[in-house]
Amino acid sequence: IEYAPILRSPVRQLEVVVLASPLTRARHTAQAFTQKVSREMGVDIPIVVHPMAIEINFGVWENQVPETVSNSEAIRMQLYRRCHAGIKAEGGESFAECILRANRLLQALETSYPGKMIILFSHGTLGAAIQLLLGDPKLVNPDGSVYWRDSRLLPHASPVSLLRIL
Numbered sequence: 001i002e003y004a005p006i007l008r009s010p011v012r013q014l015e016v017v018v019l020a021s022p023l024t025r026a027r028h029t030a031q032a033f034t035q036k037v038s039r040e041m042g043v044d045i046p047i048v049v050h051p052m053a054i055e056i057n058f059g060v061w062e063n064q065v066p067e068t069v070s071n072s073e074a075i076r077m078q079l080y081r082r083c084h085a086g087i088k089a090e091g092g093e094s095f096a097e098c099i100l101r102a103n104r105l106l107q108a109l110e111t112s113y114p115g116k117m118i119i120l121f122s123h124g125t126l127g128a129a130i131q132l133l134l135g136d137p138k139l140v141n142p143d144g145s146v147y148w149r150d151s152r153l154l155p156h157a158s159p160v161s162l163l164r165i166l
Contacts (some may be wrong), residue, residue, distance in 0.1 A: 017113045018045050020121040030121040037090040056121035059092025083147050095125065095148060102129035152153040 020030035066074035088094035128148035
């Protein structure tokens with residue numbers, strides 16, 4: 001993690017909250033970050049694990065490809081990959097539902113941590129939902145449809161400043 005120095009002045013001036021998804025990969029990255037900040041700056045920042053910061057629930061698609069699921073699930077998986085926001089796997093969550101959860105997460109964070117810098121360690125699809133809620137125009141196509149996959153997602157393991165657009 002090479003970007004801890006960007007926090008030198010804000011960490012000293014603001015109260016910082018490090019929030020992580022309950023999934024191991026996000027928690028481990030958050031731990032590496034807070035350990036680096038602690039070593040370099042002498043600032044201990046606790047990690048808050050928040051259940052709403054978890055990746056979208058892929059249900060029966062988890063760790064699968066279209067060839068390994070039923071025909072009906074393969075069709076739904078292909079539609080999801082083409083950014084049909086209402087499509088979800090059996091036992092899973094649609095992108096539309098993920099947006100609603102992301103909105104509840106943002107509301108909870110605004111209520112619980114007003115005026116604080118929040119550093120979130122989460123996942124691509126939830127990040128895209130947050131980007132959309134905060135008004136990032138690169139997720140909206142010229143025809144008004146939404147595209148939340150691949151190149152339009154937030155970069156992995158890179159600092160990105162997101163502010164609510166009022």
